[in-house]
Amino acid sequence: MTMNTAGNSGVLPPEYGQLIVEPMTQMSVALQVATVINTKAHDFHFPRVNSDVTAQWTAEGATIASSDVATDSYVVTPKKLASLTTVTNELINDSSPAAQEIVGQSIAREMARKLDAAFFGNLPAPAPAGLGSLTGTLVVDTGGTIANADPFIDGQMEIEASGAALTAWVTSPATARAIAKIKQSADSNVPLVSPDVSAPSGRTLLGIPLYVTAAVPDGTVWGISKADVFVVMRQDVEIATSSGGSTFAADSTDIRGVMRVAPAFPRLDSIVKLYDAA
Template sequence: MSMIRSVNPGALKPDEVAGYVIEPALKASVFAQAATQMPFASANLRIPKVQDGSAAWTAEGTEIGVSDAVIGEIVAPAKAIKSLTFLSNELVADGNPGTLDLIGNGAAREIAAQLDLAAFGATTEHGPAGIESVVGTQALADTSDLANLDDIKALIAQVQASGYSPDVLVATPAVFARLAVLKESAGSNRDLLQPDATAANGYRVAGLNILVSKHVEENRIHIWDSTMVILGVRQDAELVTSTDAAFSSDRTSVRAVARFAIAFPAPEAIGSLTVAA
């Protein structure tokens, strides 16, 4: 049976596309691992923002003071990541069942890379605004020499003082390499990083889950409360093929489309520091 039949346009339902492309992309994306994922199906992801009313100690038999919760809304537009690849018709004609997995995994890696690049950056043409564009985040006044964990702990304290619970630290591979060799004291062989088999890469630092991405800006560390960093995943992903566009070269084109929204509803739940080179 040829693969054309397996993946012709309309043959893959949205839930099938999710299995081949979206789920692998979310597993491969560092940002997706560090954020709260929300499915949505419209042009915008809408996140309610509630400022609680007030409560007070009140004497028995007296009127209770009335206050209203203030309800707002954060609107994050869906942005599309699209990829177009070509396969030789010889490969398609082989009908290997694993070929569709290879196509999906390839598209997933491309989508994950573009998602992380945008999320950890500032602005991306035709894409969402990333963490470096967020105004009002916590920051240390000076760069850190990263000689110990003091600056990271100070940043954690700042975020906690704003009422949030940071649980994630994201850094570049180079910065993680510096963290990985920090010791308890001069001459000690005991690492400051805490081994944790349940953590994403096997370590925690000051209680935070460590995630590493080459798409984080150079010499930057971010910590945040993952409940306040939102990744919207729209439920209309596409994976379709066509033999028309590359007819003259005897190839089949494969188009993948995924749409995401990114929102940072509480900038003060995010802390960032710059590491001295």
């Protein structure tokens, strides 16, 4: 994270980065379930293999058949995500870590919320394209209601059949609550979702971490392979402040956070969408 100040050199202590970047990483589900790539380039290119070379059993001395590998490039352009807030100079100059944390947590929370909304949604430009915009991902039709573990087993097997590995489930709070009430069998009181302090999300579903975010629509569950789903960052969070202009008379300071980031989904068969497809 980089910082720039104008008019109040004491606004951001050296520790301020930890008050924003680290909480944002913890708050953003996208940054937890995807692989984060940092780049200085305007565009980031993912080379893709669309069809593998072929191998054949060949007799000794016989000519080995030649084959070509089909490749292309998946290009991602990080987009600008910005936040602006105004706080009193009394709060900014307060030496209490708790006072500084209030501002940092606010910026981190908003950045995380907007990043997740873009990652899991289908927002209009200039937001980057998210999971909700994709066609061609793996799909499991859950019907009207998820009543047992079958859709999750199907989703996991679909991803594994493609050669990927399921590493996270992500759904909405309401859907997570409904899934948590499902029992492992008709004559069991053991829930399908298990608390697990060793899991990053604190809970697992079929042994896979289950994450919850309001950015996912109710009734939808995403299954993701972290090795094949990415968040590309061209610019880490940059914080700038200014106490001039309209904030001068109010004895307050504007704090602006800016980052350039975009999700990337070069392999559609590493993502499964569980929902009512009817």
